[in-house]
Amino acid sequence: MVTERGLEVLRAIVQDYVATHEPVGSRSIVERHAFGVSAATIRNDMAQLEDEDLIVAPHTSSGRVPTDKGYRLFVNHLAQVRPLSTGQRNAIETFLADPADLDDLMIRTVRVLTQLTGQVALAQYPSFARANITHIELVALAPNRMLVVLVTDAGGVSQRIAPLPIDLDDADVAVLRAQLAALITGQAVGEATDRMQALASTAPIAAAQRLHPALGALATVISEELAEFRQERLVMAGAATLARREQDFRGSIHPLLEAIEEQVTLLRLMSEMVTDEHGLATSIGTENEPFGLGEASIVASNYAAPGGTARVGVMGPTRMDYPSNLAAARAVARYLSRMLEEDGTAR
Incomplete structure (x- = not known):
């Protein structure tokens, strides 16, 4: 002992x-x-x-x-998780202020985290699987081309151009917008997906035959976009730091580079890490061997979002400054939580 x-x-x-x-x-x-x-x-x-x-x-x-x-x-x-300096906290606040949308906020999050730690920064997107559709907009780009915009209460925004089999005028667009909004606004992403898939495969009633080809095409596009909402996503920054720190790894860094490129392994690892009572998680070296990442350590912190909790953290060699990296992940996660709690920040 x-x-x-x-x-x-x-x-x-x-x-x-x-x-x-x-x-x-x-x-x-x-x-x-x-x-x-x-x-x-x-x-x-x-x-x-x-x-x-x-x-x-x-x-x-x-x-x-x-x-x-x-x-x-x-x-x-x-390890004693040290608080960040005033300068570091100000840097986080300044760097993350006034994002254009959720994508911009997540990209800024990993960039500031890699700057603070000198490691590869990782951030899970908020989960949209349990989100609700709050708005759908149709914008005519041409008589047979439509921009479809979807918004969820978890901050998810989707924009996609849909080619249409028939030409539409402004009155047609208004009718289609109202029909689609009635079907999916206020619905969970999963339920909205099912409704759009059913609509795309349903034969039209006689009174709606003229617009049905366009409605079916829009329903197909919307169901595909909603399926994207249900997939887990990861954003990263700082992959170049691995090359600069290659001497810190006992073996090859190629498994780490492959994991960064494929993302699926890192998403699984990030999701399965066990957090402590402070929402912090660490997975060290050989603990990551089941994921093929036995050369690396990952530290992460939970952050709160409308769709549930997700994680932000860093990946690097086992010889890392754990207290400082945990402090940086915790500070960025707390600020990210506050940003997402503010009405409209992530939209």
Whole structure:
């Protein structure tokens, strides 16, 4: 069993190794930290930590570095999430102020997070699967081309051009808009999708035969767009930081690059991470091996949105500044929550 002083020695090793990228020896711990004991005593503590597989010697006669198990113990019990500086908080507020729409807000979120941490930033979109349709608009671009705009109460906005099989005038557009709005406004995305799919495949009644080809074409486009709303989405920034930090990884960074490109793996991992009572989650090194990302660590924080909770965080090497990265993720998540709570901010 590791003693209290042993745990503090582990904290010192993690902090010094993250700061210097050099294995940490007993003499440097005595010099940098006020333990009030000899280097020989610290060596005994380090030997116990090594027996517990919390630190390891990367080379013969070298200092020690944390293992993934050591990082886990540090994050769970020893890391103190530091508040951001006033300048960092102001940077978040300034960078995220007055977004044009939800997409703009999410892109700004990952950009500011990668600037704060120097890591790859990840953000899940709010879930639109449980959102309700609040508005549909049809804008005639030509007699046979229509811009379809859909808006949800979770901030989702969709715009798509629909080619039509017949020409329409302004009165026709008004009739179609009213019919579609009556069917899907106030409905959940799933129910609205079902209604549009049914409409697209329904034979017209005699009185509605003239406009039905256009109505069916619009229903098909709308159902496809609503299906997009139901898919999970991830936005990222800072992939270039992996190349700059390649020496921090024990092996190849190619699995990380593939995960960034495909997104599905990262979406699963982000969704399955277990949060603590503060809404913070960390997945370290070998804990990510089932996802093929055993070289990386991910830290994340929940944020609140009208459609439920989602996560924002960063991905990088296991040798990362966990307290600072968790603080940045938490601060950005809190500000993002406030932005999404404000009426109309994400639309």
